[in-house]
Amino acid sequence: xxxxxxxxxxxxxxxxxxxxxxxxxxxxxxxxxxxxxxxxxxxxxxxxxxxxxxxxxxxxxxxx
Numbered sequence: 001x002x003x004x005x006x007x008x009x010x011x012x013x014x015x016x017x018x019x020x021x022x023x024x025x026x027x028x029x030x031x032x033x034x035x036x037x038x039x040x041x042x043x044x045x046x047x048x049x050x051x052x053x054x055x056x057x058x059x060x061x062x063x064x
Contacts (some may be wrong), residue, residue, distance in 0.1 A: 005055075009045035014040030017063050021046060024058035035064060 013019065015038045021028065029047035036046075048057040 002056045005048055007045040007047050009043070010041045013042055013061075014055040014063075015042070016031055016041040020064055022060045022062070023048070025056065027057075028059075 018035050019036050019038060020035050020039060021032070021041070022034075025028055027049045032046050048059075049059070050057060
């Protein structure tokens, strides 16, 4: 089953801008909002639903 992947915190986003986060592969954790502020994404981060070895995720960010 493996351990959950650590939360990912981002850098370089505009703190006041709202971003739509869309998973390209795999998925975000259920509690991750679809639209989040740059402040939240940089400070709180997101969790991706990865378990086990040799997994990856890709996310797309679009400013709203």
